[in-house]
Amino acid sequence: MTTLYERIGGEAAVDKAVDIFYDKIMADERISSFFENIDMFAQARKQKLFLTMVFGGPSEYTGKDMRSGHAGMGIDDSHFNAVVENLAATLAELGVSNDDIGEVAKIAESVRDDVLNR
Template sequence: MNRITLATLIGLASLVVTARAQETGELKCFYTGNPAKPGLNVEYEGVTYGFCSEANQKKFQEERAASLYQRIGGKGAINAAVDLFYKKVLADERVNHFFEDTNMKRQHAKQKEFLSHALGAPTPWTGKDMRKAHEHLDLREEDFNAIAENLVATLKELKVDDKLIEEVVAIVASTKKDVLNQ
C-alpha cells in the first residue's frame, strides 16, 4: 500500500471515529441527563435514546415493553385511533359544537402527543395542562362521557382487546376532574 493510500485510510478512519464521538457525545441519558455512554443506545420508533448505564438502558427497555402504549401497538395504533376518534367526535352532535373554532389538524397532533405520553411512550407532552386546555369550554359530566364513549367505540372498531380498552379508559378517566375544571 503506498503512503498516500495509507494516509487517506487513516484520515477516513479518524473522521468516522470523530463523527461517532460527536454523535454519542451529543446524546444525553434518557433518565439522568448525564452524557450517554457509547454502545448503550436504544432505537425506539426511529429515535435514538442514550443511557449512562446498563441498568438505565435495561430499565428503558422494560418500561417500553410493559407500557400500555406499546401493548396497544405504539405510534401506528395511536395515529389510527386519534384519526378515527375525531371523525366520530365531529359526527357526534352532542359534542361537535365544542370543536367549531378548533384547528383540527393541530388537535389531532396534540391529542396524539398527549395520549402517547399518557399511555407510556418515551415522548414528552409539550401542550397545556388539561385544566387550562378546557377551562374556557364550560364542560359538563355528560360532555366528558360522550367523549369517552367515542374513544371506546373507536378502540372497539380498531379491534383493541377489551382488557386494554379498560386500561385506556382508566387513564382517560384520571383526567376527568381537570378536564371538567372541578
C-alpha cells in the same frame, strides 16, 4: 412489562386511533360544537402526543395541562362521557382488547376533574 402504548400497537395505531376518534367526535351532535372553530389538524397532533405519553410511550407532549387546556368551555359530565365513549368505540374498532380499553377508560377518569375544572 409491555406498556399500554406497545400493546395497542405503538405510533401507527395511536395515529390511526386519533384520526378515527376525531371523525367520530365531529359526527357526534352531543359534542361536535365544542370543536367548531378549532384547528383539527393541530388538535389531532396534540392529542396523539398526549395519548402517547399517558399510554406509556415517549413523552413529547408540550401542550397545556388538562385543567388550563379546557378552562371556561362549559364542559360537563355528559360531554366528558361522550368523549370517552367515542374513544372506547374507536379502540374497539381497531381490535384493542377489552382489558386495554378498560385501562384507557381509567386513564381518562383520572383527568375528568381537571377537564371539568372542578
